[in-house]
Amino acid sequence: MTILNESFRKRIGFPLRETLTFDKLKLVLKKTAQTIPFENTCIMSQMTAPITKESLTKKIIDQKEGGLCYELNAILYFFLMENEFHVSMIRGIIFDPRQETWSSTGKTHAAILLNHKGTKYLVDTGFGGNLPLVPIPLTGEVMKTPTGEFKAVKKETEYGDYQLKMKLKYKHTEFQTGYAFNSQETFTEMIPLTEIQEIILKNPESPFNKQYLITLLTPGGIDILTPAAFIRRQDGKETKEEINEAQFKYLAKLHFQLSNLQ
Template sequence: MNSFFKQFAGHDLSFILKRFAELFPFENLDVLNRYEQEITPEFLKEKLIDNQRGGLCYELNALLFLTLKELGFDVQLTTGTVKNEGVWAIDHTHATVLLKQDGHLHLVESGFGNRLPLSPLLLDGESVSSPAGTFRFRTVTTEKGTLAMEQLVNDEWIVRYGFSLEPVNWSELTKMKETIHHDERSTFTQAPVIAGITGGGTFSIARDRLRLKWPDRSEKIVEFEHDNDFLKEVARYCSPSIVKEAELYLNTEFRDKKRNESKEGDHK
């Protein structure tokens, strides 16, 4: 992985975070296609770097952690709990990265969908804006810890996830992956989610639509009539390997549907 790390040497953290966002979209196709490999540095190299895939937080932020550590930064992985529409998700299923620099603590994030600050967030420091919005890192006591990443939404600061300072190891990342793959409360097991940064804005691709958003809060939604429309937009914004996994998901879903229909027919 040396050549991968070298491309970031000599650059500041904002450059690294922006480059990560360009290289690695947030996508859950491994969940849908039922890949169960353990989270290890070797797995991340093969999936993300060699095969030009994206991933979920426990993959994207784990690779960010490895990269920053290789570049000499003082970093640790930790886990938090996401809050959506005022409701907490499954406990400790968001992996993120904390960085200490010049005696100060920062949050660096590469695995939170397209809600990426693209710059380090200083604890209790100034907010940071990106195409995804405005973010800050605060000492905030919640049910899920004493720290929080917040986003400004409609002129109000809301908690996106809460966490504490406890570091995690690789086996805990694998347990997180297992939870996301198998827990009935997981939001990633039902349909594809592909998101990232593009052209000064953000994109998110679901099975039935493409959504583009820009910093001025304008947005465009394109509804899909067929699965080919979905694949066309995946190909527009993602690597061929991600397109291949999206095709596999659609084909597997079709086969499962036919198999279930056949079983129902046998019982009639």
């Protein structure tokens, strides 16, 4: 067993000697989402590094930090590859429902395509609070999960041939567009992910270089932390606590195990 394979299992609490089958991916995705936070602390502190297997291992495994989509899905990609899954990576463009348009930062979302027994699946553990928690087949089949309903539908646009649709529990009554991607434009090298990181770091339109954001799925909902508030959504109910800078750092360590804040 490789160092990353063993360390990632320890990080998320998955048995070291258990063979990872396709049917067990749901458990891996659930454990990953409830263990490794979606967070932009390195972007906000401008302490970024080129995306490599080694830098991801240091950041997410050794230092027990989280990351954004291009980091969370990249470390999962390496883990799946080392467990003999046929995987590659894709870039997508997020749909902004408030503006009813595609993100002006372009294809800055990264996710995984997995091929199992002739069927392609979308795997994503880096979409903030919108995580499917299961592989989504590129067949249009609706997948019902603890976080809602998801499907990957074939739809040709200038941004690709597929779109992720989602109907989040306690939030949506109809399917909403998550992002578009091109299933034919896959990659296995990390250079495109470093490019995504640079856009997120420097583009004035990026939502992730304005203020700290930390989220983590819980068994019944999601915890969200910003410098102004700690929000806990549990079983459809929301509590919100206004906080100051000292409380922000304390809560980041208490609930998300992050102690690297500047």
